Amino acid sequence: MPPLNRTRIVAAAIDLIEREGADAVSMRRIAADLEVGVMSLYNHVPNKSALLDAVSETILSEVEFTDDPAAPWTDRVRMQARAFRQIAHSHPRSTMVVVSRQLKSAAGMLPVERALSTLREAGFGEREAVQIFRVFIAYVIGSLLREVGVTPTFAPVHGAIRADDVDAELFPQIGALAPHLSECDHEAEFDFGLDLLIEAIAGRLAQRTT
Amino acid sequence: MPPLNRTRIVAAAIDLIEREGADAVSMRRIAADLEVGVMSLYNHVPNKSALLDAVSETILSEVEFTDDPAAPWTDRVRMQARAFRQIAHSHPRSTMVVVSRQLKSAAGMLPVERALSTLREAGFGEREAVQIFRVFIAYVIGSLLREVGVTPTFAPVHGAIRADDVDAELFPQIGALAPHLSECDHEAEFDFGLDLLIEAIAGRLAQRTT
DNA sequence: CTCCCGTACGTACGCTGTACGTCTCGACAG
DNA sequence: CTGTCGAGACGTACAGCGTACGTACGGGAG
Known part of the structure; x- marks a missing residue:
């Protein structure tokens, strides 16, 4: 030993x-x-809290943020977001631990630095870059938590919702959409929203430069 | 007593x-x-877990979801998202409890029903409505968690980041943007991303009906 | 009046994080 | 070789946790 x-x-x-x-x-x-x-x-x-910080840091530093500075910024942010989502695959049950601890260390700040630098290079202003960064963070973290089942509220998966279980009078939509609500291709759902966001951001950029 | x-x-x-x-x-x-x-x-x-469920349910049922079916769907989803965000104001430290418990009760499913019905009436298909719903949920929950400080990682507020604290060599962007990173008008940030999402969704809808 | 049941409560068990004191063992000075 | 010292492993102990179980009481039903 x-x-x-x-x-x-x-x-x-x-x-x-x-x-x-x-x-x-x-x-x-x-x-x-x-x-x-x-x-x-x-x-x-030193204590349990520090141990959990170390857990978070270790997992975070395993994420492969391969960034190609030559690629279009849209592809770059997409890749960064996807890399982050890998945490949910490599360490699903640790995801909440990683996400809920603030790390002042390099492992915690590197992804932030990369994202901000990508947005700045894309042509966004200082304040704008931070705002956009925050939008992406919110979406990515919200998606991760749904995927690992930490926030099951309003995101019932697992066939937990069956059409028969819900009162068709009170919740007609939930009843009707139960098949779609109870199954979830996490990767597809994540990319769907991610592309939506990137597209919206790109629209803002194009509109501003004209 | x-x-x-x-x-x-x-x-x-x-x-x-x-x-x-x-x-x-x-x-x-x-x-x-x-x-x-x-x-x-x-x-x-019956037990502590059930008590926390009751806490979640109570707070959720206090949220005022005033919905005007006559309004444009863009305004309706904006209002619903903002109503949900009210939780972070009325019960900030309970937000994580509310968000992390799955409720099968009416209080938990009513917001879902409303959102889905709004999207369906806007003209989205079944699968589409569910996808869009999930995107909004992810964004809203991610934003709430940042606002109440449950996921401080990558969202340093509070002046926790000072320009002097960060290594300008390793993290030039974080250093340069520290002023913007350390202050956050949560309502403005929330609306910024919300409008971005709504705009993107509206674009999809318009493009499809043409 | 008697009975009974719902409510309030005390005790107890196994679990938690961790402060503190002790013991052992390898390295090095004389 | 011997004495010393520091670091790491460990046992004990304490306050707090959720809750199973047994008990006591007080008011309504028969």
Whole structure:
């Protein structure tokens, strides 16, 4: 058994989250998985919150942000958004952890820097770039949370909604659209909204330069 | 002191969340606020999870969805989205609770029904209406979470980012745009993205009917 | 009056994060 | 070789959590 260290602890935490969900994470549980005393963890991690920060940072730094500065800005932002969505695939149950922690570290700020720089190079003004950036962030995070089921409200998937279950009098639309509501191709849905946003932004840019 | 009942318990829970945040919520704490034994709560609420569902439902049912079926669909969806955002104003610290619980009840499904019906009446197809609905939900929820600070990652507000704090070599854009990043008129930002989305959707509709 | 049931409540169990003290072991100074 | 020291592993302990269970009381039904 290799010596205990921060990296092994973080890896065990991620593994535990993916196996049993974020609620299952406890210092005792992680220690047990590592076959180690609980308090030994505290020699390498100051507290649970810092451990979750490290989890977030690790996952974030695994995302492959391949950016081609020569490509059109529309393709670049699309690629960046898609890269971010990869988190939901590579670490689905950790997504909420990643998204809900502010990281002041390089791993957390690099995606921001890239996005802003892309928008600036596309020709948007300072204030404009930040606004557009925020719109994309909101959409991407909202989409991720729906995909991993953290915000099931108003996004029922899983056949949780059956046409028979809903009162056709009160909710005729939900009843009628139940087949479409209960199935969701996350990638297609994500791209649909993403293209919509990019198209709208491109429209603004074109209209302003004329 | 009036007799204990479900309504009073839910009200106490909401009050506690708004005063001290969702993490401060515990059955013992709520019971103490009501000057009542902990286990007395369980005569009116089956468990903590159900209590939080009730909290979500209560807040949701307070949202005023004034919908004018005669108005253009663009105005209607804008109004619905803004109404939803009111949650962040009326119960900021409860927002995450509301958004993260799936409600099968009428209070949870009514907004969905309204949105879908608006989109259908605007002329969108079944599948299309659901897709567009999902895009709006993602954007609205993402925006709410940023506004209430649940997803501070990539959305640093509060002057948390100062131009001096960031390495100008590694993050030139973040440094240059720090003034804009550190201040955020949530309502204006929300409307900016909302109008962008509505405009894009309207474009799709116009293009298809021609 | 008696019975009964809903409500309030105390106790208890297993879980949580983590502060603190102890013990062991490898490295290095003399 | 021996004495010392620091770092890491670990046990114990405490306050707090959700809630299962048993008990006591008070008012309406028969």
